[in-house]
Amino acid sequence: MGEPTTELPPTLETIYNADSARTSYEPIRLTTATARHILEIPLARNVLGHDSSADNLATLRAGTVTYTEYVAERARQIVAEKTEDDEGRVVKSQLLHVGLAALFAFLQSNVTGPPLPFTSAEVVLPPALRESGNDGAATLRTVRDFMIRGLSVDGEAAYQLIPNVELFCVAKALLVDADVLVNAADAPLIARTARMRVNFLHQKMLAEVTGTLQQSIYDDLQEIDTILLRTSTTATGEEKARYLLERAAIHTHHGFEAKARTDLEQAAAETGFEYALTGRLGKRTKFQERDISQLVVLAKSAEPNTATKQETTTPATETTATKPKAVDLNDDTLLETIAFAKKEDTPEKSMTVQDESDLPEVLRSIDPSNQPKLSPLDSSILLGIASAITNSSPDHGLTREETLPYATRVIDGGSPNWQIYTQALLVRSRIERHRSRTVERSVLQMQALVDQVIADTATDEEEAAKGEQSGATTFLPRPERSESAPAEERLEYLWTLNFLTRWSLEAELAARWVDLGGLRTALEIYERLKMWPEVALCYAATQNEEKAKRIVRRQLYEPTTPGNEDDENEKFQGPERNPLPADAPRLFCILGDIDDDKAMYERAWEVSNQRYARAQRSLARLYLKDKPPQMEKAEEAYAKSLKINPLNHSAWFAIGCVQLNLERWDAAVESFTRTVQLDHEDAEAWSNLAAALLHVSPSRPAEMPVEGANEEGATTQENEDEGEEKPKHDPYKHKRDALTALQHAARLKQTDHRIWDNLLTVAASFPAALTPYKEIVNAQRKVIELQGPKKGEKSIDLSILTMLVDHLVKNFHYEDLFIESEEKDENGETTTRKILRRGTVGGQILALIDEVVTPLITHSAELWLLVARVELFRGRPSKALEAHEKAWRAVVASKTQGAFQMGDEKPWMEIVRATERLVREGYARIGMMDKEDRPEGSEEMVARDWRFKARSAVRGILGKGKDFWEGSEGWTRLKELSSEVNG
Incomplete structure (x- = not known):
């Protein structure tokens, strides 16, 4: 191993002394050589255990202490020993750089490539952990197994074959577990950002989202918000955009698509990015004779600064060599890209998603076939939008049609950055798998990306040979090193993208083969990755449940007959293995899913030390399947799961539904309030919240964090803060909140007649002086529009319509409901025309009866009598x-x-x-x-x-x-x- 020759970053000694580092989002840039050099500085060798004796490292070999715990404890000791301020700051600066270098190298070897030029175990681990005894390789495997097992969180296990896991353990130990780099008063912002990133990467390495990591991630995000996004910050627009893109990727991963889209819009505002999804005439197929409207994203970056201008204006011939290979469509019908008609050849206006007249001025003149290059951040914004939309509604055809142009825009004219282009190919592959004409390219492109990542993350010849022996083939020729982008370019914008690790990407490829019916290919991938839960789920999905149970039980139990593991008929009915695998809670839950066995879920909960929330959620669902449903036990199980993962949206919704059935109204209000706080666009949760609020005792005070709630709550709080006399109790507070909740639900799910019907009923239940007549009219109109074609006049609520007519007749004068408008006829003569004032309640009631009610009446005498009253009111x-x-x-x-x-x-x-x-x-x-x-x-x-x-x-x-x-x-x-x- 040769000595690296590179200059260390100037912040290695000074970042904790620099005032500018307090608010600078990313002041540290590394290269592969720099990262290696940092990992070999004296302090790094000390904290990593190179200076420790073999006896001191015996606990690591025995598995009593994990390497992560060992490094974290040494870091705490080293910082505690430095009493002088300047010396202490230097130590913390160096520890921060060591952690970032380890994180950089881990990402390079597991996400982006190219291959590491050094062996991570030799650089990171002390010789006693990799060369001990007669079989150093076995010792190294044992130590790494202990490391991976130590990465389990809340019963969720990390992937068992993580390459170079020691790099991540060093980053986690120094940047997260040691807890000496962030909490100091002089801590730079990058320290908190690094902790958040390590936790988020850790989250991605687990099978499911865990509440512990999610809470830590969002706590750090909140702190970064106050520093980076406050009005007095010195952060640049690019720094804010980077952070907003990173936060959007975190939201998307956790299922908060609405929050992600909000962040993406704000990021576009920070960079001055203009984009629009619209329509332009063009041809999509080879045999198309005339142009029809095609969806396209028109996008243009703001004038680039000096730093970005060099990249965005680079000629295409200079950048094509540093991009991954895009697979051609090669279809006998579809064109490779849409052939848009020239602007001068299309006098008619095309159909648009965003009307052409509403487009920003900078987008109107853009030729969709030759759009300007986008900056890297703006390319990331488009990919973030595509990922957020696809994640929220992956099986909706219209959504896929709307999503594809975003990815296509980045592929055809986005940033040439290696990782951004790779992400664009991945997003397009995900979208195209739903169409028969493009599904072949979708799978081939995914295979090409997988091969590229495997080839680019192999760290030595031994690992590459191991990959070939296990069946990993290369679909496209591996690029020469001169044709490949360096690691620092690939990692430059990685956190702005919703990236995947190499094993997650391979697992997604296997899932793609499952969708296509290629079960054997999928099983080969899963078995090579040793993802036994996925192997079992594959068999269970094809009705081969006995095979699935055998695979799972083999991981959990000893064979019935000792030494009989390879027998195909072995049922593995022996005692539990000791120790159980790290993913035992998930495996026990899979057995419970196959057999509907409560005991398996309870065992999963037990072996996870009561931390595996999924076990309690599954147990609750099984209680609800009982005849009759065991509601109390289901509520208790959901409550236990939420104690572990309080940010689980689906669990809050489920426990709220159970509480509604148990008529525990106050608890249901709290549950559905938490649900809508996590996902503000859940229409069903808003509707159920309204149902719970309507049953809460009027004497009970309520606080509902509803967006756009009435101002009375704020006034009450003000009066309390100022010591003034409290306002009188409002007996209709809960009903007002319920109406607000239903308004949110109706806005989000406008085609659900039940929500509109509930909104109509609640709005009409107020006393006359408080009745929101406009809401009633609007709700009744929507109910008729949705139910009228099926139910006819029965969709009209007679009692509520009677109330509206009474209000119209008693409180309005017919002439006051109109305004006079003067117009000129063909002969130039001025005529006066009366126009109904639809902004008034009376005008809305008249319009409802004329336009919606009367055309629907067939056999209802009561409705005709109401029409008669209205006609008398009109003087007819x-x-x-x-x-x-x-x-x-x-x-x-x-x-x-x-x-x-x-x-x-x-x-x-x-x-x-x-x-x-x-x-x-x-x-x-x-x-x-x-x-x-x-x-x-x-x-x-x-x-x-x-x-x-x-x-x-x-x-x-x-x-x-x-x-x-x-x-x-x-x-x-x-x-x-x-x-x-x-x-």
């Missing part, structure tokens, strides 16, 4: 009388069979009452009114012959009912009504 008695007649006909038509053919008294009396109403309220009252459209100065009644019409209606009913109802009460009432009309 003729229309009101027509509505009365339609109401009467609707009753007669619907009750004829029961009243006149079956002799049922109930429908007979309804017809009698309807006839009385028609005669007395319709003909006798309205018929004698002045007609609305009579000539000015004349007198004309609405129905001059109203007596004749009334007599005809009464005689017709008497004639039909004579056989059954002569002499009955209804018959007598109709006779009296006839006398009234004749009189």
